[in-house]
């Protein structure tokens with residue numbers, strides 16, 4: 001049975017995604033996203049699941065940067081799950097929202113609830129934790145009036161009450177998680193895939209007029225539909241970026257080599273980060 005690693009501890013959204021997508025008990029918690037990715041790379045675990053993008057807050061930058069700059073592992077699948085953020089408190093707490101002096105959560109979860117916190121808890125101090133599960137764990141062993149932002153699983157795991165449900169600022173909240181592994185056969189998601197995608201990493205030779213336009217043209221005239229384009233710093237100086245382009249189709253031996261050759265002729269560098277099924281899972 002595959003050893004599956006996730007951003008933990010118990011009660012995180014990543015754990016929720018892992019439990020929904022994979023059968024079995026051989027699941028291992030990691031404190032940070034890089035630790036989980038390293039563990040796949042070192043062969044300590046077979047599969048790693050880490051968050052990549054949230055509908056409200058956008059890209060989880062540490063995931064993209066770590067995969068591009070530090071450890072290149074192929075993306076073998078994408079799991080999309082709905083995200084509901086709740087305000088969790090200890091069962092003994094009987095006060096008002098305004099009486100909560102401290103809120104704990106992952107930076108992405110806090111950002112998804114920014115407007116709620118601004119309107120209803122303007123004086124509360126925000127404390128960033130390595131995950132929402134970690135926040136729930138801290139609150140469960142802390143003062144009576146502390147709160148965590150997290151999910152229902154975390155409330156159950158750490159014996160907390162849901163003080164206020166659905167505090168994320170926009171209703172259609174989802175997060176995409178990537179499944180990383182060295183070997184495709186070991187990845188067995190227990191759902192039907194909705195779609196296939198291919199993710200490319202593209203660097204441009206230098207900054208010249210129309211460079212990005214030429215890159216996009218290579219996909220456009222082949223009628224290849226793109227679902228995301230993202231630029232991130234190369235970390236070599238201001239103004240230097242790489243692009244991640246997601247194409248809504250699986251890799252094939254005609255169109256993708258054609259795009260690659262065309263872009264390389266322009267001086268671009270093209271790397272395939274993965275070609276994988278997409279699982280849209282309802283909790």
Ligand SMILES: O=C(O)C(=O)C[C@]1(C(=O)O)C=C[C@@H](O)C=C1
Nearest residue numbers: 012013014051106108131132175
């Ligand atoms: O903290 C968690 O529960 C996570 O799994 C991390 C994470 C993220 O990094 O975006 C995952 C999903 C939610 O968007 C909020 C937090």
